[in-house]
Every structure is written in C-alpha cells, then in structure tokens.
Amino acid sequence: MIRVESSQGSYPVLFTGPQPLEGLGDDVLLVTDAHLAELYALPDVPTLVLPPGEQTKSLEYLGRILSWLATQRASRKSRLIAFGGGVIGDLAGFAAAVYMRGIRYVQVPTSLLAQVDSSVGGKVAVDLPEGKNLAGAFHPPSEVRIAVSYLDTLPDRQIRNGMAEVWKYVFILDPDLGDLLVEPERDWESIVRRCITLKAGVVAEDEFETKGLRATLNYGHTVGHALEALMGYEGLLHGEAISVGMVAEALLGERLGVTRAGTTEYVRESLEREGLPITHPALSRADDLLDLMRRDKKAEGGRLAFSLLTAPGRCTLVEGVEENEVRGALREV
C-alpha cells in the first residue's frame, strides 16, 4: 500500500488481486463505460454505464451523472466508484467533487495510463469545446484500488499509451526506472508502484500546482495537448500525443540551452523502442499549435510555459518561452 498525502488527509493506494470491486461496503454507486461493463462482472450496486471515449468527458455527461446521483438519492455520505480508464476517472471524480459540493469517491483504474497517472493526485476535470481539462477540481479520492491483472487484457496500443507516461517519469524524475522497463518480462506491479510513489511525492509537495513542481509532470503535455486538440481528439491517443510532445520539448529545451545536449536522442530512442510515435505530420501546422498552446493552463497572458528537462531525470518549469523557439523545435522533430 502507498499512502498519498493531501490537504484533505491521506488516502491509500491498494494493490488488490484481480477482484478490486469486492468489499466496497455500503452506500456506493458505480460509474463505468459500456466497454468495461461488457468485459467485466460488476458488483450488485446502482450503476451508470456511459459511452466509451474522450467525447464523454464533457459537461453534458457530468450533468447526466449528477442527475442520476440525485434520482438515486445519493447523499453526502454516499461514495462513487469510478471504474474505468482516465476518462471515467476524471469525469466521475469531477462529479463526486461537485455533487452536493463534494462526496467521496474511489478510483479503480483499469488502464495503464490511469493506473500510473490520473487515478492518483486528485485532479479531476472535463473538457470544454475550447480545450482539454479546462473545467475541473482538486478532489482527492478516498481510496485507489489497483489490479494490475487488468493490464493483461489491454491491447498493445493501450499499453504503449500508458508507457508514454511511464517513460515520462523516467525522463523527468527517475532514470533508474528505465532499467525496469527494458527487461524482457515486465513486472507491472513494480512499475506501477514506482510511478505512483514518484507522483505521490510530487503531489504531497505541490498539491494545487502553485509552486511550479507539480506542473513539471506536464513534460511533453504543452505540445501534446495542442496536438490532441488539433486532431479533434481522434486518431491520436493521449500517450501518443505526449510521446511526440516529449520529443518536441526535449528539442526545445536543447535550443534554449536548458536541456543538456544529447538528451533528445535518449528520449527519442526510448520512445521509438517502445513503439511510440516520435513525430507527427500536424507539427507543420505551427500557427494552429501555438494558438492552442496559448490556451494551456500553464500559460499566462499568452506567454507560453513548458516543463523542460535539464538532463535525464531532472526537469524544471520554464515560463515566457519565445514562440520562435517553439516554431524552431517543431520543425526539427
């Protein structure tokens, strides 16, 4: 078990066996998506099944969950179980954050991406038509339950999707974790545990992203989010977009003299070996991408900010980056 510190008290991350939905207790309600409802046996509790996919992470579906909670007579003492990947976790977690001004919720992440990243740290959100995760809250879960056995049933592309975030931890915080990743048979529990421990450490120090530390977890995301938005969140998975973004931002860092020369090669090779994309045709649309980057939550008054590597395993938040430098980096990817 790992304990994550938060302003609302600490919460446990439990590594369960293959039945993480057992023993949830009374007065719980469950939100999941149609894909998972088909794959897995669900407990006998009130359940709302939503369409799979990023399109569901909207104010419209937030409203559906909230109205469903009200018609189910959920009270302030009820707990909501978010059973699914990042979309379900972010959406149901946001619903729990605002229903009656906040009820408890349990994250049961089923994807590698959600297990190593979004299920821990209390960031919940929905997308707006204007951008990703633009409406949300900091609302820590009361508990996170992780069954790495779910990873056995994930398609390879979904594993790679999560591995992009795992490699991000290698690049920004923990080069030694890279050794675990290149072993022929991956020990998923060790990998997931290590990622969560790293994230918990950052979140405990800068829960509300006010000190420039938590924002460094956004390495690769300024470019990655813009790329996702430009593609209309279709065709390109989140991990794939940030994989391209990490290459672009390594190049940007080298251009600016922030990142030690040669680091980009290490980033690029690691991601390529993983089977992740390291470039994308839409990077040529620099004007559109810059327009989207100016809407990034780290930006202020149109001034761009990036989490940049200084060397493998270290990173820093750099504000006020010149657009021309970004253009230059995008051309080099």
Next chain:
Amino acid sequence: MIRVESSQGSYPVLFTGPQPLEGLGDDVLLVTDAHLAELYALPDVPTLVLPPGEQTKSLEYLGRILSWLATQRASRKSRLIAFGGGVIGDLAGFAAAVYMRGIRYVQVPTSLLAQVDSSVGGKVAVDLPEGKNLAGAFHPPSEVRIAVSYLDTLPDRQIRNGMAEVWKYVFILDPDLGDLLVEPERDWESIVRRCITLKAGVVAEDEFETKGLRATLNYGHTVGHALEALMGYEGLLHGEAISVGMVAEALLGERLGVTRAGTTEYVRESLEREGLPITHPALSRADDLLDLMRRDKKAEGGRLAFSLLTAPGRCTLVEGVEENEVRGALREV
C-alpha cells in the same frame, strides 16, 4: 471591514461607497445579468451579460461562462467579478471554482439577500433539474465588496426577500438584532454588517458543513427549498419560501418538544409584520413536499434532518425526524 476565515486564507468584506466596481485592478472579467447591465454603469473590462432569474443558475449557463472565459483567454491568474444577486454570485462563483480547477473571484452583491447571506461563506452552486444547489463547491471569494446604496433602488418585495434571511439570523443566533430591524428608519450598513459578522463566525468554525453548525443556518430551508421546488421556482421568491418554512419548522420544533412553546408566535408575528408570507396553499401537498425534502442535502438515506430553534436566538440540527411529525406541522401552518 470584516475578515472571514477560510481554509484557503482569510478574505475581506469591504463596505464601499456607491462605486464598488472602481479600482478592481488588472486581468479581471465581469459576469452580470441583463437587468443590472441596464441599471448600472459597468467598468471597461470583458463582460458577459446573462439573462436574469433562477433559470440561469444551471449547468448550461455554467458551460457558457466557462467557454467564454476560455475564448477570452482567462488564465489561472485572472479574477472573475460576480456583479449581481444570489444567482449571479452562486453561478459565477462556481465557474471560478472550476475554471482551470479554480481561479479567484470577487463578489459584488447587489441584492439584500446576497449581501447578508450568499456572498459570504464560499458556497457556490448551480441547480439541477432534480433540486436546488445540488452541484457546487466550497470556493471562498478573494474579496467581497458591499455597497448598501444598491438597496435604495431595490423594489420592496426584494427587500422583504432579503429580510427573511435577516430575520433568520435573529431567530437562530441574535435576538438583539431584532431591535435594529423594527426601527422606523433602517440603518442598512449596520444590519448587513451584523449579519455578515454572524455568518462569518459560523463559517470559520464549520466551513465545510461537517460539524452540524453551519447546517443550522439552514433553518426554514428544508421546508422552504421543497416549497420552491414544488412551485417550479416561479411565483415564490427564496425569502418568501423560507419565511413560510421558518413558521413550519418552528411548529415542527414545538411538536417535537425541541423548540420552547410560544416561539412560533414570535417567529410568525415578526415575519408577518415584515410583510412576508407565513403560510402557503401548497403546504397541503405534504406527500410531494416530503418527497422533495428527502432529497435535501442534510437528509441521509431518506431520513429527514432539520435545523430547529430551541428558543429565540438558539438552534440545533435534529436528524431522523419522523415524517408524521412533519405532516402534522405542515397542517398547522
């Protein structure tokens, strides 16, 4: 100036002259309603004008504010000015609570109801089709600016609407405040200041409504909210509904032996003298009202909870109240 303590630091309640919108500083955006935009000169800042009325306090209009903030390129450093009554304050405050997971906002309440109650304490929310204030957050403003001069332009019915909450403070906390209210010429600044001081004291002790103290501010509201919902939020103002609710809940308290005998008469006479309604034909629809009360945020698993007076100036939260007692009280109103 009054300072209100909150978990996110304290914030000032300033009593300004008749120009509370002067000197707001840079990087501010303003939300108001069409009625106020017509009545008052607005500062030269980006402004969103919404339709007046409770119907605007919805997830739909929350989405409109959020999208507008994004298109205006509001950043995490921007501040939102909520210029209006309770609807604008609750709605814009909620938008500030969730935009980029929380930005600062300034409450500039223009109605008596908002000045003495909703602008202070950080409770923000929208209504769901299933009930009032069911989606929201605790998000303290960075500042509250009060111009009592606005009260001179309010219609009498709107003054009475706010006076219902002022009398509530008399009944639950401060009988002496009643003396200020029956003077021929009301000293609004003293009245508003006293109400906010009372509320700030409660909020400082039980900000998140977990200790049963802040919930006592809900005196009259369990019945009042149900009555408002039954009327479809039309025809009956919030203060009018809770005026009827305070009479009903005083009777309920006397029936249960919680409220000192004779207290109802004091409540009824005070409200009647103010010109507020003390009964309503829809109280005969006890089944419908009870059904709505079971959805109240204080209720748990269908068990009703009420803030009940013990004597004039004192109250307590009573949970698990029998429905038959509520029916009896509703018949007596």
